[in-house]
Each structure stands twice: as structure tokens, then as C-alpha cells.
Amino acid sequence: MHAHDTVQNPAPASLPMAGQAIAMPATSSVTLACTGEQYPCRHDESLLHGMLRLGRKGIPAGCTNGGCGVCKVHVTCGQVHRIGVISRAHVSVEEEAAGYTLACRTAPDTDVTLDVVGRVRRNVMRSVVGGGNATTSESAR
Numbered sequence: 001m002h003a004h005d006t007v008q009n010p011a012p013a014s015l016p017m018a019g020q021a022i023a024m025p026a027t028s029s030v031t032l033a034c035t036g037e038q039y040p041c042r043h044d045e046s047l048l049h050g051m052l053r054l055g056r057k058g059i060p061a062g063c064t065n066g067g068c069g070v071c072k073v074h075v076t077c078g079q080v081h082r083i084g085v086i087s088r089a090h091v092s093v094e095e096e097a098a099g100y101t102l103a104c105r106t107a108p109d110t111d112v113t114l115d116v117v118g119r120v121r122r123n124v125m126r127s128v129v130g131g132g133n134a135t136t137s138e139s140a141r
């Protein structure tokens, strides 16, 4: 290194300054009307992904791409947005207008209340009521 060379410190381009808030992904609370349980869900993740964090045994992940319909839900309160294509074989235009959607392809914009209506419902109910044993009338079918 020559005497006239200077060493420049790289600018700390993206480090937050003291007292500056670090941006965190927005999160909403999702309430399962059928069990009363709540879980946090980021605005950039699917309602199904958040639901899986509840740790329910037997919640089928299904296809996770809007094609199989096992994760069908009815959003009864709050705002959501689609994060991918959903199969019209499982949610018609009329149903979607009425609040039905597929949890694997939908993310919350606000706090949301939903009713699980797809095949996932049996597993959600079984785990809460029976502690892992099938004791609900729906499960006994």
C-alpha cells in the first residue's frame, strides 16, 4: 500500500441506526371458529402454513398449491388476499365472493376468523376435543 492510498470504510448500507425500528413482516391473528384457537400468521404466508404451526397431528398438508381442496375454509371475519391460483373445482366464483377460499393460497391482511370446511376440519376438531383420539361425532364417522 502506498502512502497516498486511502482506506475507505464500506458504508453500513442496511444496518439500522440506533433507535430505528427494524422492519418485521406484518402479522395478524387468525381465529379458528370451530375450536376458538388462535394463531399468528404473517401477511406473506398462507393461512394453512400458520395453522400447521399449531402442531395438530394429522392436518394434511395436501398439495399446498390450490389443487386438492382439503384446506378449504370460510373466512367469516377480516380481510384476506390470494397468494396463488385456486382450483375452481373446489371454490367457485360464487363461493369465493361469499368468503370461501383455500387456506394454502390465501394470506391475511387483517385479523381473521375462519371456519375450516375442508377435510382438514376433522383433524382440527379431533385434536382439540379428543387430545389426539377421535371422539367427535364427525370423527367417528
Ligand code: FES
Binding pocket: 061, 062, 063, 064, 065, 066, 067, 068, 069, 070, 071, 072, 102, 103, 104, 105
Ligand atoms: S392443500 Fe391442496 S388445495 Fe390447499
